[in-house]
Amino acid sequence: MADMDSTGAAASGPLLDGPRWGPAEAGPARRLVAICHGVGASGEDLIALAPALGRDVPDALFIAPDGPEPYDWAASGRQWFSLRDRRPDLLEAGVRIAARALDAFLDKELARSGLPPTEYALAGFSQGAMTALFAGLRRRHPPRAIIACSGALLAHGTLAREMTHRPPVLLVHGEADEVVPAAWGRATERALRGAGVPVESLFIPGLGHGIDATALEAAGAFLRRAFAPAHARDRDRDRGMTGP
Numbered sequence: 068m069a070d071m072d073s074t075g076a077a078a079s080g081p082l083l084d085g086p087r088w089g090p091a092e093a094g095p096a097r098r099l100v101a102i103c104h105g106v107g108a109s110g111e112d113l114i115a116l117a118p119a120l121g122r123d124v125p126d127a128l129f130i131a132p133d134g135p136e137p138y139d140w141a142a143s144g145r146q147w148f149s150l151r152d153r154r155p156d157l158l159e160a161g162v163r164i165a166a167r168a169l170d171a172f173l174d175k176e177l178a179r180s181g182l183p184p185t186e187y188a189l190a191g192f193s194q195g196a197m198t199a200l201f202a203g204l205r206r207r208h209p210p211r212a213i214i215a216c217s218g219a220l221l222a223h224g225t226l227a228r229e230m231t232h233r234p235p236v237l238l239v240h241g242e243a244d245e246v247v248p249a250a251w252g253r254a255t256e257r258a259l260r261g262a263g264v265p266v267e268s269l270f271i272p273g274l275g276h277g278i279d280a281t282a283l284e285a286a287g288a289f290l291r292r293a294f295a296p297a298h299a300r301d302r303d304r305d306r307g308m309t310g311p
Contacts, residue, residue: 082175083132083169088129090128098124099180102114103134103196104131110145116278136149147165148194158221185211187210190215190286204233207231215237217277217278219255220259246276267289
């Protein structure tokens with residue numbers, strides 16, 4: 068029988084897998100953080116971020132799944148969907164297939180770890196951020212947070228009717244990004260706010276298409292707040308701290 072995604076549809080493409088790290092503290096994982104890589108990379112590239120993020124969520128298991136397709140511009144690397152033809156309808160079709168694969172992967176990993184279906188967060192870089200945003204806003208069970216670094220929101224026009232939840236989102240983008248312009252990040256912020264999604268954004272001067280220490284620190288703090296008990300989040304708000 069084919070694997071099913073959280074909507075009950077058969078998952079497309081191969082079953083995803085990738086490197087794991089954590090939890091940083093002893094004992095079983097109490098939450099899951101999935102990190103989605105950019106085009107032409109692999110899970111090994113992104114799992115290297117887990118030790119830094121794990122300082123803020125030491126009871127989390129981090130998994131960086133490899134994209135479902137071989138990178139179609141080179142002999143190595145993976146991709147979530149092809150960028151050979153960037154017409155909006157084809158990009159949307161590609162991210163839909165990728166999202167179904169990610170959806171099935173998350174359901175499988177949460178069940179494997181014995182975790183409740185909402186004890187997870189999604190993070191991604193570049194094309195992985197696009198996939199995380201698309202999938203996370205449409206899943207049956209909402210993530211505790213979505214972190215999108217150097218990404219963009221695809222399929223703006225379908226979001227209002229397809230969105231199932233409004234999880235808190237952190238957008239991180241380099242002002243000097245030469246691959247995914249910062250203007251795309253600002254357009255994503257406007258679209259999400261317009262849809263009622265709680266958004267924090269961090270645009271980093273001088274940063275190109277990458278993740279630096281400032282971005283990592285912001286992502287870790289965002290995860291910590293997202294997974295904190297409600298009373299702790301309320302306390303942080305009372306102290307004037309921003310957060311979901």
